[in-house]
Structure formats: structure tokens, C-alpha cells
Amino acid sequence: MSVLIYIDHTDGHIKKSSFEALTYGADVAKQLGVPAHGLLLGTVSTPLTELGKYGINTVHHVANEAFNTLDAQVHTQAIADAVQQAGATVVVFSQNQTGKAVAPRLSARLKAGLVAGAIALPDTSNGFTVKKSVFSGKAIAKVSVNTAIKIISINPNSYKTVATEGTATVNNLAITPAAATTKLVSVNKVTGDVPLTEAEVVVSGGRGLKGPENWGILLDLAQVLGAATACSRPVGDAHWRPHHEHVGQTGVQIAPNLYIAIGISGAIQHLAGVNRSKVIVVINKDPEAPFFKAADYGIVGDAFEVLPKLTEEIKKLKGVA
Amino acid sequence: MKILVCVSKTPDTTSKIAFKNGNTQFEDAGVQWIINPYDEWYALVRAIELKEADASVAVHLITVAGADAEPIIRKALALGGDEAVRINIDSNDSYTIAYQIAEYAKTGGYDLIFTGKETIDYNGSAIGGMVAELTNSAYVSLATKFDIAGGQATVTREIEGGEETVTTQLPLVVSCAKGVAEQRIPNMRGIMAARTKPLKTVEPFAVDALTTVAEYELPPAKTGVKLVPADNVAELVKLLHEEAKAI
Ligand SMILES: Cc1cc2nc3c(=O)[nH]c(=O)nc-3n(C[C@H](O)[C@H](O)[C@H](O)COP(=O)(O)OP(=O)(O)OC[C@H]3O[C@@H](n4cnc5c(N)ncnc54)[C@H](O)[C@@H]3O)c2cc1C
Numbered sequence A: 001m002s003v004l005i006y007i008d009h010t011d012g013h014i015k016k017s018s019f020e021a022l023t024y025g026a027d028v029a030k031q032l033g034v035p036a037h038g039l040l041l042g043t044v045s046t047p048l049t050e051l052g053k054y055g056i057n058t059v060h061h062v063a064n065e066a067f068n069t070l071d072a073q074v075h076t077q078a079i080a081d082a083v084q085q086a087g088a089t090v091v092v093f094s095q096n097q098t099g100k101a102v103a104p105r106l107s108a109r110l111k112a113g114l115v116a117g118a119i120a121l122p123d124t125s126n127g128f129t130v131k132k133s134v135f136s137g138k139a140i141a142k143v144s145v146n147t148a149i150k151i152i153s154i155n156p157n158s159y160k161t162v163a164t165e166g167t168a169t170v171n172n173l174a175i176t177p178a179a180a181t182t183k184l185v186s187v188n189k190v191t192g193d194v195p196l197t198e199a200e201v202v203v204s205g206g207r208g209l210k211g212p213e214n215w216g217i218l219l220d221l222a223q224v225l226g227a228a229t230a231c232s233r234p235v236g237d238a239h240w241r242p243h244h245e246h247v248g249q250t251g252v253q254i255a256p257n258l259y260i261a262i263g264i265s266g267a268i269q270h271l272a273g274v275n276r277s278k279v280i281v282v283i284n285k286d287p288e289a290p291f292f293k294a295a296d297y298g299i300v301g302d303a304f305e306v307l308p309k310l311t312e313e314i315k316k317l318k319g320v321a
Numbered sequence B: 001m002k003i004l005v006c007v008s009k010t011p012d013t014t015s016k017i018a019f020k021n022g023n024t025q026f027e028d029a030g031v032q033w034i035i036n037p038y039d040e041w042y043a044l045v046r047a048i049e050l051k052e053a054d055a056s057v058a059v060h061l062i063t064v065a066g067a068d069a070e071p072i073i074r075k076a077l078a079l080g081g082d083e084a085v086r087i088n089i090d091s092n093d094s095y096t097i098a099y100q101i102a103e104y105a106k107t108g109g110y111d112l113i114f115t116g117k118e119t120i121d122y123n124g125s126a127i128g129g130m131v132a133e134l135t136n137s138a139y140v141s142l143a144t145k146f147d148i149a150g151g152q153a154t155v156t157r158e159i160e161g162g163e164e165t166v167t168t169q170l171p172l173v174v175s176c177a178k179g180v181a182e183q184r185i186p187n188m189r190g191i192m193a194a195r196t197k198p199l200k201t202v203e204p205f206a207v208d209a210l211t212t213v214a215e216y217e218l219p220p221a222k223t224g225v226k227l228v229p230a231d232n233v234a235e236l237v238k239l240l241h242e243e244a245k246a247i
């Protein structure tokens, strides 16, 4: 018996969401009194022994570059093999793009119940129950998993990474990838940006900013905060900002530590994508804007006056000129 | 080519979310059901576009739900598609739903199965991958662009901080996100045509659920917003740093 945590990576780097999954999986293992193991398919530049810091004692590694490109079918088969070889009874993924592609396939393959979008550690006092966010963050479901093997996909940013001391043993697994079903043609990354779903801080703008030419003041604030940028749907639809920045019911769903909404009214469809954020700050000139009801902190004021001041004050706090 | 589009009913975004029977069931009294936006706007519309471009393409719709989903599936038929099937079981276990879709798909010989990227009520993003596994198909999730030519599909999908494009074989399951198509509104002709399109009901295939919802709860309510005057931005920064520990 063990907990197996899937370690996702891109461009040779392990993703931040996987460190969260590792910490989470290690805590699940502690709770169950079984060892925590990692599984990495493909190749990364980080020495795998260092992953011991996140509470796992073994990293199962399949060092085959064929796994560096995601193929849901190929990855699922390899993970299923590894689950068997490691004798895992709980498998942990991050509910990120890779987790969404692979965890459900694995669930169907192993007939193992899946909790997709978990937000807390399992409750094992009576069976095996895991809380997940449902109704776009408006409710929580406690899901009981009825199968011998359990799969948990943990929502990004819902579990804090803890790194301590420790070294992991690397165990090379002999798993040959199945024939590929997909072939990578091209990759188009927005370089230099913090990926929206991984960001701790997100600064977001709405129609209140009046036009794309006014985004400079928002980008300045995002830069001092090391934040990712987002926008409301009309802003994306009008091509003021790239469409992948649009958050909400029909866009990206995020749960950063801090979400700063500027000139956004707070329509219910917008809130559906951001209401799992830990702290919400709203800057809007209309005191009646619905967003204030969902906010923790707010300023009723003109974004064009407030933003430059906010950027200045944060620079002071961070001691940057 | 035969395409199966998976369509789910979901409460309208403005619905009040409440629970009954000791918080074990969603309170559906008075709830306005809509077609899950990703299914309606992207998966269904892209399938219809493929049919418009090539009349030999057949588009079938499937929903796994009780009879209260009939108006939804009729509305989906009004947008387009040739026929629909409802598998008569209400479940919130993703595997149970995926199993129904997969077993039905096996009887129809579909080349392509489209789902939405996720349901806005249950938010699992799980059905597509499960259906792909159960039908032994390739799977591309979170597609933002889809094209097909000569039996090969070219799909662009979301990745962290960007997109990537892959080519892939059939049979194929694709989960559709924004970008795959543009939202359409049903017209009068479509609504009239939908009235006579076949909508059959099939009893469920036997399967054991892998998960059950033990209980629902509502998240802790926000305690109320703390307003800071616009001429004292420093105070906000102080609160965010010292009280909220967010910066
Ligand atoms: C089915 C459906 C799905 C949808 N999905 C989404 C979604 O995923 N995401 C999304 O965002 N929307 C979505 N919408 C749209 C949503 O309902 C709102 O229309 C949209 O969020 C409004 O965008 P906004 O707040 O930027 O613009 P507005 O509603 O126009 O609000 C602009 C705000 O800026 C304020 N303002 C103006 N000037 C200033 C200033 N100088 N300084 C400070 N504040 C100022 C105003 O007081 C106002 O509150 C969806 C709608 C539907 C029907």
C-alpha cells in the first residue's frame, strides 16, 4: 500500500501545481500510515532526489523522452502500470491540464473512483470522503470513494506547498510507452507570463478601464506584485486582451491567494470563475457594484487615480524604487 | 462520418444553490435548467458546422438524465443535429454517466465524440477522458480549435500559459472549450424542425457507481467587505500585508 503522486512537468521544469500535489499526497500518506511515492514520466533538469523535501521517500522514474509530450492514452497506460508496480492504493494528480486529460482515463481503466477538483485532505474516519468544489465554487460536495484504489485530483492553489529536509530514492521503472495516438505539431506559449491558473496573485481588469490603451497602469501593478493578469469576458471578446486571460464561468477558473478586480462589475458569471480566491480586492467607482458583496477589501474610486497610487505604495512596501 | 455530442443539463448560473434531504441532494425545485454552456456553445456548434460543410456527416446528441432534461435536449436539437437519445438515469457519479455514453456509442460506431470542457455544476472535466478510455479512443482535452481532413484531426488545446496543436487519429474524443466555435442562437426554423426530430429514451446500462456524494455544504459566507477611502491607498496595502497576509 502506498500513495502515488503524479509529477507533471513542462520544458524540463516540474510544475508548481505538482509541488502542491506532492505535499498533499505526502500528507494523505501520513494520515493513512503508508509511504508516499512520486511518479515522473519523461525527463526534467531538477535532480529527483531533491523531491524528498516534499515528504516523499521514493520517486519512480521512467526516463523516456517520449513522455515529454502529453498523449492521454500513452500516459494513462504507463501510469496504470506504475500504480500496479508500486502497489498504490491512492493516486494523486493536480487538477491541471494534464490531470484533466489523464486522471479520468486512469479512473475508467482501473475502475478506481475519482474525486476531480478536491480541495482538502480525505476524511478517513468513516470510509474515504474527499471534499470538492461544485456549482462553480458556490458549494462543496463531500464525495465518498467506494473502490479499493482511489484517485484524487487536487485543485491548483488549494493546498499549500511545504518544503523541508529530505532526500528521495530514485527507482527507475521499466515501462515502454505504447504507440502514440497524438503527434505534436506546434507549441505557442506566452513567454514571460505567470500562467494564470498557477499564479498566487492575479490582477484583473474589466470594461471600466475603457480601452486596451489604458492597460499600462494595470500591467505596472501586476509587475510589482509578480502577478498574472486576467480580464472579464467583454474585455476578451473585444480583443482588448488575449482571450485566454478571460476568467469566469465560460473562461478560466482560478483560485489565487489574492485577486484584484479593477473596473469589473462582478456579474455572477464572472464570480463563478474567481470566487474561490482567498482574498478578493475590488476597485470600482460605483459603490453599488455587485462585486463589493463578494469582496474582502474594496476601494470606491476611479481606477485611473487609484491604480498608480497602489503601485507606488506596494513598491514602497517591497522596497523597490 | 458520425459525431456524437454529449449534452448535459445544468442549473442556470443565477439559480440559488440549496440542498435537501439532510443536505444529501440538490434542491431542484424552481431551478431553471439550461444546456451546459460548453456543450451548447462549443461542442454542439462545432459538430453542426462540420455537418454544414459536409452533408454526409451525421450529428447525434446524447444526454444522461431524467425526463426533466427533455426541454434541454429539444433546445439542443433546435440548434442542429439529426436525432437525440436520453439515457434515463440521474447520476452524479462521473463513471456511471461515462459508462452510459460509452456503451451507447459502441452501438453506433461513432468516429468522433464531443463533450464540453466541464459541467458548470459538477465541474469534473472527467466525462470525456472516461468515455475515451471506455471506447478505446484517442483523447484531446480542453480543445480551443478543431479541424478534420482525410480521417485525421488537427486539434489545438490549452496548456499552462499557452496552447499547443496536435494531430490525432480517429476514433477520437474531444472536450471543447472556448474558441472551438462561436455561440449560436436557435432560430424559428430550427425550433420548428426540432419538434419532429427523433428523441428516443433508452433505459440505463447496468453499472456500479465508483463514487457517491455523501453530503453537500455551502462555503463559509464572506464576512463583508472592508472599504478603504480612495485617498488612503496606503491603508489598503497595510491591510493586505499585515491582516490578510496576501502580499
Ligand atoms: C451565459 C453567460 C456567461 C458569461 N460568462 C462570463 C465569464 O466567464 N466571465 C465574465 O467576466 N463575464 C461573463 N459573462 C458576462 C457577464 O454577465 C458580464 O456582462 C461581464 O462580466 C461584465 O464585464 P465587466 O464587469 O468588465 O463590464 P461592466 O459590467 O460594464 O462593468 C464595468 C464596471 O467598471 C466600473 N467602472 C467604470 N469606470 C470605472 C473607473 N474609471 N474606475 C473604476 N471602475 C470603473 C463600473 O462601475 C462597472 O461596475 C457571461 C454572461 C452570460 C450571459
Ligand SMILES: Nc1ncnc2c1ncn2[C@@H]1O[C@H](COP(=O)(O)O)[C@@H](O)[C@H]1O
Residues within 6 Å of the ligand: B006, B007, B008, B009, B036, B038, B039, B043, B062, B063, B064, B065, B094, B097, B114, B115, B116, B117, B118, B119, B122, B123, B124, B125, B126, B127, B128
Ligand atoms: N449527464 C450527462 N449527459 C451527457 N453528457 C454529459 C453529462 N454530464 C457531463 N456530460 C458531458 O461531459 C462534459 C464534462 O462533464 P464533467 O466531467 O461533469 O465536467 C460535459 O461538458 C458534457 O459534454
